[in-house]
Every structure is written in C-alpha cells, then in structure tokens.
Amino acid sequence: MTDLSFLRLTDMQRPLLAGFYREQRSAMRASGEGQLWVARRNGKIVAGLKLTSIAHGHWLTGLLVAHEARLFGIGSGLIGHVLKAEIAPVWLFCEPGLARFYERLGFLEAEQLPEQLRSRLERYQRSKNLLAMGKLAHLEPIPRRS
Structure with a gap:
C-alpha cells in the first residue's frame, strides 16, 4: 500500500x-515568497510546487513530479489538494505540450493576465x-463541446 500525503511546507522546511x-x-527554485507544497509517498517527497500571491489571485509555478512517480496522478492530486480551498483565480505558464494535462484540471488558455504576469x-x-x-480554482472544469 502506498502512503501518499500532501503537505504545505513551513518557511523552515523550504530547503526540503x-x-x-x-x-x-531541475533548475526550479524554492526561493522567494509563496506557499510551498509537496506530495510525499512513503515519507519521501515525490512532487512539489509553489503558489505565489499575485494581483487578485495566485501564480502556480515549479510543479515537478519525480520521474519514477509520474503517471500515477500525483501531480494532479497535488494541484487539486492545493487549489481546493482557493476561490481566487490561479494562473500558470506551461509548455504547449502540457496544456491538455492542465485542461483536465480545469485550466483554460488565459485571455487576460494581471500586468505582473x-x-x-x-x-x-x-x-x-x-x-x-x-x-477559478473553486469551479469544476466545463466540458468542451466537440
């Protein structure tokens, strides 16, 4: 049985x-301001991300799932857990090849962004x-019409 948990890190745990x-x-960094979140499987970190307050919402960055932990829904689970209580918009930047992954989580191509982003x-x-x-993190994704 796999023990998977999601945890928000404190500032003291940032080095983890x-x-x-x-x-x-990875060239990703856990520095600066923002909430740091990880997924742990059997006590070991297998995924992480950063959520930074920006404008009237949040910017999601640094999502990374360990190679050996991919294709098990850990990245989706971590994002879902982090965003389940958010009612503000959440934005992210991704390579076009990852768009379908994020669409399944309810993200759509952003037509407008806060100036900072x-x-x-x-x-x-x-x-x-x-x-x-x-x-909008609290809304369920709207299915696309074919």
Missing part, C-alpha cells in the same frame, strides 16, 4: 523542496515557447 528540485536535476510571460517567451493558462 529545494533539495528535491536539485535531486531531480503579462510582462513576465513576454520576457519568458523571448527564449521559451510558453502558454498562459488560468482557472
């Missing part, structure tokens, strides 16, 4: 997520192909 990112050979996306898009997505 930083260590996970390093262990996964819009300018940041423009900078990031100079070197990366990124898509902005957003959702």
Whole structure:
C-alpha cells in the first residue's frame, strides 16, 4: 500500500523542496515568497510546487513530479489538494505540450493576465515557447463541446 500525503511546507522546511528540485536535476527554485507544497509517498517527497500571491489571485509555478512517480496522478492530486480551498483565480505558464494535462484540471488558455504576469510571460517567451493558462480554482472544469 502506498502512503501518499500532501503537505504545505513551513518557511523552515523550504530547503526540503529545494533539495528535491536539485535531486531531480531541475533548475526550479524554492526561493522567494509563496506557499510551498509537496506530495510525499512513503515519507519521501515525490512532487512539489509553489503558489505565489499575485494581483487578485495566485501564480502556480515549479510543479515537478519525480520521474519514477509520474503517471500515477500525483501531480494532479497535488494541484487539486492545493487549489481546493482557493476561490481566487490561479494562473500558470506551461509548455504547449502540457496544456491538455492542465485542461483536465480545469485550466483554460488565459485571455487576460494581471500586468505582473503579462510582462513576465513576454520576457519568458523571448527564449521559451510558453502558454498562459488560468482557472477559478473553486469551479469544476466545463466540458468542451466537440
């Protein structure tokens, strides 16, 4: 039986997520302000993300699931757990190939972004192909019509 739990880290526990990112050979960082969340399986961190307050909502960054833990719904579960109590909009940037993953979680391509995120996306898009997505976290996804 697999023991999976989701946990918000305290500021003192911030190095735990930083260590996970390093262990996964990721350039993601657990620095700065924001809530840090992890998924633990049998006591070991297998996924993490960061949720930062911005404008009138939140910006989700740094989602990473350990390679050996992928395809088990851990990333979806972590996002669902983190956002279940949120009633403010949540935005994220992702590679276009990940859009369907986020759509299944209720995110849609963002037509408008807060200025802070819009300018940041423009900078990031100079070197990366990124898509902005957003959702009202407390709403269930609306099925698309074929």
